[in-house]
Amino acid sequence: MRWRGLTGVLSSQACTLSANRLLTVAVPWLVLDRTGSAAQTGLVVACQVLPYAFTQWLAGPLLDRVGPRRISMAGDVSSAFVLIIPAVFGTPPLWLLTLMLVVVGCADGPASAAKRMLVPFAAADAGQSTTRGVGLATAVERTATAAGTALAGWLVATLGGDRALWAAAAMLGAATVIVTLTVSDPVRDRGRDDRTYLDRLRTGTAFLRRSRPLRALTAMFVVTNLLDQALMAVLLPVWARAGGYGATVVGLALSTVGLASIASALASAGFGARLPRRATYLIGVLSSGPTRIVVLALGLPPQVVIAVYALAGIGSGLFNPLLETVQVELIPAPLRGRVQTLISAWAWAGIPVGGLLGAALLNAGGLDTALWICGLAYLVAVLRPAWRMDWSAPKPPGEPVRLPPLGRNRLTRMLRERPSPPNRVEHRHPLRPRADRKAVAARR
Structure with a gap:
């Protein structure tokens, strides 16, 4: 059970990244096959890529406040819902396809950032180091890049670009289910900068x-x-x-x-x-x-x-x-x-x-x-x-701090400079508490 969260995060990353790589091949091919224009193809692809980075930054305060698990689930299910539009209404026109990709880019940016944020927490819950968790996430990313691109080429060649969008939607839906069942949110921030969204954004900057x-x-x-x-x-x-x-x-x-x-x-x-x-x-x-x-x-x-x-x-x-x-x-x-x-x-x-x-x-x-x-x-x-x-x-918690060794002369000088204790020693009876002098004087 300790590996449940880390396995869930890595599996959802594999599904999401494979879907993204599939879209990078299927969408340009679909637009180019329909329009024959390289300029329009580049414009449509840019409409997905540009919101990806911008919405990541805007979602930062929400990730700290709401939690990465919820942001991941909301982003993946939104992208999946948008990509099944061709399955319901048929092949969309170019303007609708462009709008779909804008929504996918806006949803995918925060979802990807959320999964990245979950990796160190899931690795700690599994009793593994951050380096091991991040290394496994990097291997999943590179594998998904290679496998997703190859899968996209096969789907586009055999089924067409529209069916490839369905496959991407299915992968995003699977990622949502995996995160829902296996991943839990880390402890959220309740600091004093929770007052406004802009305050939290300025704090990170x-x-x-x-x-x-x-x-x-x-x-x-x-x-x-x-x-x-x-x-x-x-x-x-x-x-x-x-x-x-x-x-x-x-x-x-x-x-x-x-x-x-x-x-x-x-x-x-x-x-x-x-x-x-x-x-x-x-x-x-x-x-x-x-x-x-x-x-x-x-x-x-x-x-x-x-x-x-x-x-x-x-x-x-x-x-x-x-x-x-x-x-x-x-x-x-x-x-x-x-x-x-x-x-x-x-x-x-x-x-x-x-x-x-x-x-x-x-x-x-x-x-x-x-x-x-x-x-x-x-x-x-x-x-x-x-x-x-x-x-x-960083040193692990609880590890003693090692001080540099002191030379003999420096140690001798420190002992000489240390203040000596007072010479007068007050002896008290071992069983009788010391009387308060003011109280004794008042009684007299």
């Missing part, structure tokens, strides 16, 4: 602004997500096309990253708590970040590129659970919903303009120059938190 380690991590997330989007959307396809490799090499490299990250995330769940944190972070980010860009700039053959991307997947599965664990440790539990959703919103801020940045660098200096600039910027971004943060793990 102020905490992030005052925390130097969290500011360093947030800045790193913004820059790396921006550069990752520039690489995936523009630079990597252009490199493959310029070298005559085609889309097969790109797909193989990306799938290699996903498979390797699943294995390393499971390894992190097993023994990640025993690894030195700063070294794990540096090895992980350096192998999974700048190397993916530099290997393209060096013009190495595709076999080497795929091998480097496999190492990048291993590094990604190691350091991502570590960063999630550090955030859980740095943010107090009553503020976790507000602060984590704000960090996620900032991390997503650079994604919409990442493709534009890659295209601008490509037009300004060519492919090699763009790759070297992105690789150098990535290196600077990931090295900054390494020396601006204290990576030591």
Whole structure:
């Protein structure tokens, strides 16, 4: 029974993430098949992605006040209800499909943040460390990304885009049932900042602004997500096309990253708590970040590129659970919903303009120059938190504090400076209480 909550959270995450990956393939294919316009396809997809990050931030105070379990259930059931509209009313027009995806994005953002918030609480209830719980959640996310995308391709090819939406609705409904039956809410915040919604929102913003380690991590997330989007959307396809490799090499490299990250995330769940944190972070980010860009700039053959991307997947599965664990440790539990959703919103801020940045660098200096600039910027971004943060793990409660050893001269000086006790010693009868002098004088 101890693992019931953690198993339920991970299972609901698997259902929700698989549904999301299914939508990322089915919706563009459905719009493109109906309209034949790439511009309209991009607009419809953006209508789902943009509300996802914005509503996460707005839902932060509600997560702390109402509880993540209820937010997760409400978001998943709302998305499932919207996606079954084609099953009831037939194929929707384009405007209705766009409105459906806006609602799905608004509901899915808070629901995903709620499940992320439930992981450390469920891991603690199961008697497991936060590192193990987050490592398992990362492995579930990477597995759902690979399996959901493959399932989406099969469903769209065999049943069509409309039926794929039904499958996504069924997965979201299953996630709602799992959370309802297996997960319980953590203790909610009853602090003095409960007066208004805006007060709670400002409290989370102020905490992030005052925390130097969290500011360093947030800045790193913004820059790396921006550069990752520039690489995936523009630079990597252009490199493959310029070298005559085609889309097969790109797909193989990306799938290699996903498979390797699943294995390393499971390894992190097993023994990640025993690894030195700063070294794990540096090895992980350096192998999974700048190397993916530099290997393209060096013009190495595709076999080497795929091998480097496999190492990048291993590094990604190691350091991502570590960063999630550090955030859980740095943010107090009553503020976790507000602060984590704000960090996620900032991390997503650079994604919409990442493709534009890659295209601008490509037009300004060519492919090699763009790759070297992105690789150098990535290196600077990931090295900054390494020396601006204290990576030591917090001491468990009840552990005695170890003081540094004192030298002989310092110990002697401390003993000399200690005030001596008074010389006069008052002797009292062992059975007779000391009489009050004022009372004795009054009786006289």
